[in-house]
Every structure is written in C-alpha cells, then in structure tokens.
Amino acid sequence: MEQVLKYFSDFTPRQLEQFRLLEPLYREWNEKINVVSRKDIDSLYEKHVLHSLAIAAVADLPDGYQVVDLGTGGGFPGIPLAIFFPEVKFHLVDSIGKKLKVVEAVAEGLGLQNVTVQHTRVEDIKNRKFDLVVSRAVAPLIDLWRWSKPLVKKAGNGPTGLICLKGGDLAAEISESGVRPKMLPIYKIFPEEFFQEKYVVAVQ
Template sequence: MTNPLYQYFSILTDAQKEKFDQLKSLYDDWNSKINVISRKDMDAFYEHHVLHSLAIAKFISFSPRSQIVDIGTGGGFPGIPLSIMFPDCKFVLVDSIGKKIKVVNEVIKSIGLINAVGLQSRSEQHSGKYDFIVSRAVTTLPDFVKLTKHLISPNQKNAISNGILYLKGGEILSEVKPFGKRASVINLNQYFQEPFFETKKLVHLSL
C-alpha cells in the first residue's frame, strides 16, 4: 500500500517518514487488543486518520515552540500525526478514557516521539495555556468552545490567531454562525483529492 501522505507532503525527513510508516502496524496491533479505531476504518488508515489529521498542517505551519493541545484525542488523532509533522512544537493529547491514553502513550514511545504526551483528563478539568486546541469533532462547536476556551494563551506567535482548529464533517454552518467573522471554514477537498474529503471541513475559530 503506497502511503498517500507522500503525494501531498513531499518535504519530509527520513525520520518523519519512518515514524509515519510505523503507525499502521502499531495501530493494527493495538486495535486487536483495545478497539481504538473502528475496524472498517483500518483499511483506509492513512487516508481516514493520518491524512485527515494533517489537513491542519496544510492550513498552518505551526511556529517552533508552539504549544498545542488535542482534546478528545481518542487513539491519538490529530495529535500524533501533527507531532511527527512539527517536531519543534509541544503537543499534549487529552482524553477522558484511560485505555485510549494508554494506547496513545505506547504509540508515542514506540515511534520515539519526544514532543508529545498523552494525558487522561476531562477537557474542563485540564489546565494549561496553549496556542491552539486541535480536535476531530467530539461535540458541536459551541459546546466544545465552552469546555475548552480556558486553555487558550493570550500570547500570539503564529501567522493565524490563537484558537481552535476543528476537523468536522458535513453541515457546519449553523455551528459556526454564532461566532461570526471569528470562524473560518475550509473545505478539505481543496487540499486532498480523495472522495473521503468531499464533505470534510476544517474550522479555525479565533479566540
């Protein structure tokens, strides 16, 4: 299986490629013990999980030393692919489910990621200040903002304003409407040509 990543991200180091290439077999192994990714999705693992996560890297190249928190990371998405892509940034991957965080930390250890850590916590109980919150839609955007906005740092170091980068499928307009001009919606099919991305979107909400 050729990795669809390399079609879209040509400037990767050998170390990055090695980490990306290890992911599929690691998740196959963990998924056989703890169901972290739906079985049918494993057939399209790189497209549905890794490439989807990296849509954020098409939208923004994080400045070195940026601090990013992945809320509701599940099995480690989008946090793990982004940690590989941006080795000079710090990532904290948060989920309330302990067995998922166990998998996240084992994968991090197996591929030798030194800029990421998994943490078991509820988002509203987590403290810390971050440049960005990333997530693959865990709830509606207004609810997500209520639970997480306390985590955003006021100090600006990136080309876009600090806030939430939210990966979401389908109809999103009613969810972003309350935020007016602070919300930008990007269609992922402008980055990736696979049919899977036709209905997928990225929301940047400036906080």
C-alpha cells in the same frame, strides 16, 4: 502511506519511518483495544493520518509552540501532527483512559519526544495555557469553543485559538455557536472522495 506522500514530500528519513510505523503499531494495538474502527484500519493513512494533516496544510506551527488535542481518542489529530512538527509540543487529552494507553504506546513506539498525555476531562485542565487547541469532531462547535477559550494564551507568534476537523452540514452548528469561524473544505487541499463535505474549521 502513499496517500500522505502524494501531498507532502518534505520529510526527513526519521519522519518517513515514523509515518511508516503508524500502521503496524495501530494494527497491533487495535487488536487489544479498539480505537480505530475495524473497517477504517485498512484506510488508516487516508481517513486518519491525512485527515489529521489537513491542519498542517493550513497552519504553520512555530517551533516551541504548545498545542492541546482535545478528545484525542486514538491520537488523532495529535500523533500525525507531532510527527509533522517535531519541534512543537503536543498535549493529548481524553476522558477515556484505555484509549490513552494506546496513544502512549504508539508515541513510545515512534520515539516521539514531543507528546504528553493526560487522562482528564477538558474542563478539569487548570493552570495551563496553550498556543493552540486542535480537535477532531468530538463535540459541537459551541462546546469546543467554550472548552478551548480558557486554555488559549492571548497571543502567539503563530495561529491561536481553535482549529478543528468537522464534517457534514455545519450551518446550524455554527449558528448555534455564536462564533464566526474560517472554514476551508478539505477537498480543496486533498481532492479525494473521502474528504467531500469535510472541513478545517478555525476560530481565532
């Protein structure tokens, strides 16, 4: 928890309590359904929560915005972002149903009113548009952008398009994708060893 408070301080008592509850909730659920690797659960706040909040550090999401988290897995980056932006609506999507069971339980345990979940493949989301797509390292950029484009509204009063979290040498992946993303090294925002070679990648 102190890793988060090292970089963010402007939280309400309710948000602080929600962030504090993340670890016991994920520990409890991880015993039943493994959504966070055993070695990562001890550094949940750095490797999952703070990592997710790199998006909040670079993108200010207006109240009422609608955001879809593609391939949310155990709820990252969607759940930490939903705590951070209580007036933004987050729709968390994954093709693996048992992971979403954990996401729903965690959201309920936190009392998050701004989270919905859907068990589906992203290509099967029809008749819905969002202001922004977020994702964490679930697929190559070329696929993420192909899936995101049909879901994004043409204009919003904040950031639009795709913002994803990626790691490693992305030169070939970006070249293949045919898009010109903006890239920000997370290490510049959170100078912790874990974030070396990790990036926030944004495609408008």
